[in-house]
Amino acid sequence: MAGTGAHGGVAVSTVAVVEDNADNRLLLQAILDGLYDVVEYENGIDALAGLSANLPDLVLLDISLPGMDGNEILARIRADEHLAGLPVIALTAHAMAGDREKYLSAGFNDYITKPIVDEQLLLNAMEKWLAAKNTRGL
């Protein structure tokens, strides 16, 4: 799926999905298909290399990943001057009281719990941060 064409030449935002679970990647593909260009990464090493080489507009970042977890990946994104301004939304099944505040204070822009039962909640969060990013001119 190219960056132009499906929307008649209007620029389509690119969303990086960092998720090791194939079923979750399929679900996200189904939700995001036709709305965004999606680039997928299955682990942090690949994601950090890929984000630097091909800067997306927004990142959906799973927390539970083999090797480097989502918190570590976020810390590296925020420490990288080239990547630091990226909107990053945490996707996590570890939903406990206080988690939202914990993830936001760690530097995530937003926090969505899995399984994703309300896809509009995800899409609204994505649009909010994509709009904020465009306003800042990043």
Ligand code: MN
């Ligand atoms: Mn995972």
